[in-house]
Amino acid sequence: MGDAVTDTQASGGDVERARLTVDALARLPGALLPILHALQDEFGYVDDAAIPLITDALNLSRAEVIGVLHFYHDFRTTPGGRHTLQVCRAEACQAMGSDALVRHVEERLGVAMGETTEDGAVTLRDVYCLGNCALSPAVMLDGRLHGRVTPDRVDAILNATVEAPAGSTR
Ligand code: FES
Known part of the structure; x- marks a missing residue:
């Protein structure tokens, strides 16, 4: 990566991997979205260090790339936790x-939507329709869909999957 690149995802091999990903897709028509998706698939998020690679390859401004990155809800710009809980808000x-469910999980996990718990265990994300409307409210934990979820049920789902923090008496 260029001189202006900061050093978050940018350590050696990762930068080269990101560069290869960008270069492989740069000639596609409308390459920006495929590149962002590919980077997220590979690294789990789109690191700031990848932005200069994209601006160089596509001859776009940083503002243009950042604008697209933030416009689409699915792109992440920070590494996620070991588990991802998505709560449908459609x-x-x-x-x-679902609003009450959101309040409950935010309180339980001590984070707001889009954030990751301090121990790195869970990233909480909102989502707009999981295709499970008949069994709403719906949540998805690590890609597994759950329907008719109450606050008690979401607690049980989390308890069954997420390791308790050290020292917890859960
Ligand atoms: S609106 Fe929530 S699953 Fe469709």
């Missing part, structure tokens, strides 16, 4: 109480 789930 219409059907909202009608069935």
Whole structure:
């Protein structure tokens, strides 16, 4: 990566991997989205250090790349936790109480939507329809869908999957 690159994801091999990914897709028409998706698939998020690679390859400004990155809800710009809990906030789930569910999980995990718990265990994300509207409210933990989720159920789902923090008496 160039001189201006900071050193987050940018350590040696990762930079080269990111560069190869960018270069492999740069000639596609509308290459920006495929590149962002490919970087996220490979690293789990799009690191700031990858932005100069993209701007150079596609002859775009940093603002243009960042604008697209932040416009689409699915792109992450920081590494996620070991587990990802997504809570659906679209219409059907909202009608069935997803707002209360969101408040409950934010309180339980001590983070807001989009954040990762301090111990790196769980990233909490909102999502707009998981295709499970008939069984709303819905959540997805590590890609596994759960329907008709109450605060008690989401606690049980988390307890069954997420390791308790050290010293916890859960
Ligand atoms: S609205 Fe939540 S799953 Fe469709």
